[in-house]
Amino acid sequence: MASYWPRLAGIAIGLGIAVMILALAGNRWRRLPSSGPVLSEHEGRLRELVIHYEPSAREIVLTPYRDFLGQLDKDITVDVVVPSRTAFDELVTGVGAVKCRLRPIIVDHAMSTWSRDRWLALAPVPGNDAITLWSPQGEMLAESWPERAGDERVSFDLARALGPTVRAERSSLYFDGGDFLADNRNVFVMPRVLKRNLQISVKDRAELLERFSSALKRNVILLDEAPDHHAGMFMASIGNNVMLVGDPSLGRQYFPESKAEGEALLPDGADFTPETQHLYDAVAAQSEASGYRVVRMPVVPAYDGRTFLTYVNSIIDSRDDKQIVYLPFYRGADRLNSAAKKVWEELGYTVRLVDCTSTYRYFGALHCLVNVLRRI
Amino acid sequence: MKAEDISKMTSTALMTLVIVLAAFGPGLIGFGAADAANDLGGNVTRIGQPVLRMGGIELRLDPADGQTLTPGDEPVFTLTAFNTKGKPTTVTVETLMTFSRKPSRLSRNPAMPTEIRQSPLTLSIGKKETRIVSLSTHTKLPADSRVDVYLRATNAEEERSNPPADLIRMLSISTIVDPPAPQ
Numbered sequence: 148m149a150s151y152w153p154r155l156a157g158i159a160i161g162l163g164i165a166v167m168i169l170a171l172a173g174n175r176w177r178r179l180p181s182s183g184p185v186l187s188e189h190e191g192r193l194r195e196l197v198i199h200y201e202p203s204a205r206e207i208v209l210t211p212y213r214d215f216l217g218q219l220d221k222d223i224t225v226d227v228v229v230p231s232r233t234a235f236d237e238l239v240t241g242v243g244a245v246k247c248r249l250r251p252i253i254v255d256h257a258m259s260t261w262s263r264d265r266w267l268a269l270a271p272v273p274g275n276d277a278i279t280l281w282s283p284q285g286e287m288l289a290e291s292w293p294e295r296a297g298d299e300r301v302s303f304d305l306a307r308a309l310g311p312t313v314r315a316e317r318s319s320l321y322f323d324g325g326d327f328l329a330d331n332r333n334v335f336v337m338p339r340v341l342k343r344n345l346q347i348s349v350k351d352r353a354e355l356l357e358r359f360s361s362a363l364k365r366n367v368i369l370l371d372e373a374p375d376h377h378a379g380m381f382m383a384s385i386g387n388n389v390m391l392v393g394d395p396s397l398g399r400q401y402f403p404e405s406k407a408e409g410e411a412l413l414p415d416g417a418d419f420t421p422e423t424q425h426l427y428d429a430v431a432a433q434s435e436a437s438g439y440r441v442v443r444m445p446v447v448p449a450y451d452g453r454t455f456l457t458y459v460n461s462i463i464d465s466r467d468d469k470q471i472v473y474l475p476f477y478r479g480a481d482r483l484n485s486a487a488k489k490v491w492e493e494l495g496y497t498v499r500l501v502d503c504t505s506t507y508r509y510f511g512a513l514h515c516l517v518n519v520l521r522r523i
Numbered sequence: 524m525k526a527e528d529i530s531k532m533t534s535t536a537l538m539t540l541v542i543v544l545a546a547f548g549p550g551l552i553g554f555g556a557a558d559a560a561n562d563l564g565g566n567v568t569r570i571g572q573p574v575l576r577m578g579g580i581e582l583r584l585d586p587a588d589g590q591t592l593t594p595g596d597e598p599v600f601t602l603t604a605f606n607t608k609g610k611p612t613t614v615t616v617e618t619l620m621t622f623s624r625k626p627s628r629l630s631r632n633p634a635m636p637t638e639i640r641q642s643p644l645t646l647s648i649g650k651k652e653t654r655i656v657s658l659s660t661h662t663k664l665p666a667d668s669r670v671d672v673y674l675r676a677t678n679a680e681e682e683r684s685n686p687p688a689d690l691i692r693m694l695s696i697s698t699i700v701d702p703p704a705p706q
Binding site: 153164202341342350377509 | 527532535536537538539540542544573575581608623626628630633689690693
């Protein structure tokens with residue numbers, strides 16, 4: 148025993164010093180700070196946004212970015228995730244003069260041009276101003292889609308660049324940011340999230356809903372039936388308990404009657420079938436059952452189930468003196484554009500139009516390109 | 524105290540310090556980021572092989588042994604059904620296959636998957652019995668696609684009392700050729 152005492156003493160001393168160091172580290176030893184609820188789609192002024200700019204997608208995004216960024220107010224910061232400084236400079240040149248502040252976030256990996264689906268922003272807790280970017284366990288098809296594999300890292304790139312006021316956490320669940328529609332009471336979740344997670348990351352439906360409720364700190368409503376797309380393509384919660392829900396039958400009234408004009412907009416043809424109409428009506432019915440006043444909005448989905456002429460895929464800025472909506476429009480769909488603008492104006496919104504003609508054939512519009520990091 | 528003892532004590536203390544800090548200190552690095560699947564501090568469930576549970580039956584799905592799964596092949600699966608209950612029961616199993624083509628690099632989403640539903644299969648299983656059934660899909664695997672295979676199980680007793688069961692993704696097969704790394 149006598150010969151072991153130096154080793155035992157050494158272990159005791161080493162442990163004691165290690166415990167002191169770890170205790171002094173404070174936050175690092177405690178559980179990571181908790182977060183607040185998921186950001187609402189409509190409540191508060193826009194303060195900080197995130198977009199992606201990948202030069203290979205310039206034909207898709209430069210026009211909507213020019214329209215959108217050019218109309219943003221000067222108190223808004225836009226973080227631009229780019230693969231290089233050259234890409235950022237190209238974007239700045241491409242969008243022209245803007246009042247908002249553009250800030251590059253340069254990453255060293257492949258990336259897509261779609262910001263919305265990469266993470267959800269969770270508000271800070273009182274006494275702490277750190278926004279949490281909650282990102283999924285993995286991106287769909289990342290194993291064979293390099294841009295998606297790179298997208299998995301974006302929330303952490305943002306946290307590294309913008310910390311400590313921005314932090315990132317990875318969920319164990321699979322989702323796209325666009326699978327959620329959140330306001331100040333509820334979060335609507337797309338049915339396909341269930342298929343992505345059951346018996347993969349959760350045992351059953353109840354566990355999935357509980358995990359979302361716990362992380363997002365809102366009442367979680369899983370849609371029973373819905374178009375198989377992201378929520379923002381067919382529904383928008385706009386405040387005062389109003390839910391906008393797309394309506395293909397309304398869209399049909401304003402869609403070009405000429406076959407040639409129709410096919411120019413949607414080469415696969417417009418889907419006005421009863422089966423598709425039912426999916427939109429189901430969303431409207433479930434929204435009403437959840438306590439919302441539903442207002443229908445023209446929408447024209449194509450037969451491919453992915454290409455939509457949609458007018459709820461928008462960004463809302465709630466300012467003290469007015470409600471602003473940045474609203475997509477599509478060249479060649481003038482009657483549809485006018486009808487949709489009228490709905491928003493009758494709801495009290497100031498409409499700022501954004502040309503999304505170059506984006507919708509890639510299965511998204513403005514709301515899909517832009518993620519909101521902070522509102523005040 | 525001998526010099527030798529001091530030396531032993533010091534080296535042991537240093538080694539202990541390094542080991543403990545290495546084990547517990549990684550949180551010190553990467554301030555503001557937590558690339559760990561902890562769901563904001565909550566517990567994380569790790570699922571191994573998916574199991575579909577319905578009315579006391581446990582169902583598992585595996586690719587049949589000895590087959591290739593390349594474009595043009597018609598996959599065969601092995602369905603294993605175990606009755607955990609002490610009485611015989613019957614279950615109807617629906618199989619859904621979805622085919623998602625390799626997405627366009629610039630798109631927001633993959634294109635809409637194609638769905639093929641196989642004819643429902645009804646199984647009667649004795650108490651505590653395991654039945655193994657071969658499921659031939661008679662469907663050729665497409666090239667450059669991901670194929671997901673879902674099951675849904677129903678039995679008359681559960682159907683009366685519960686809402687429709689959920690589809691469970693049991694396995695995935697990929698025939699996507701790895702794309703070249705971006706330049």
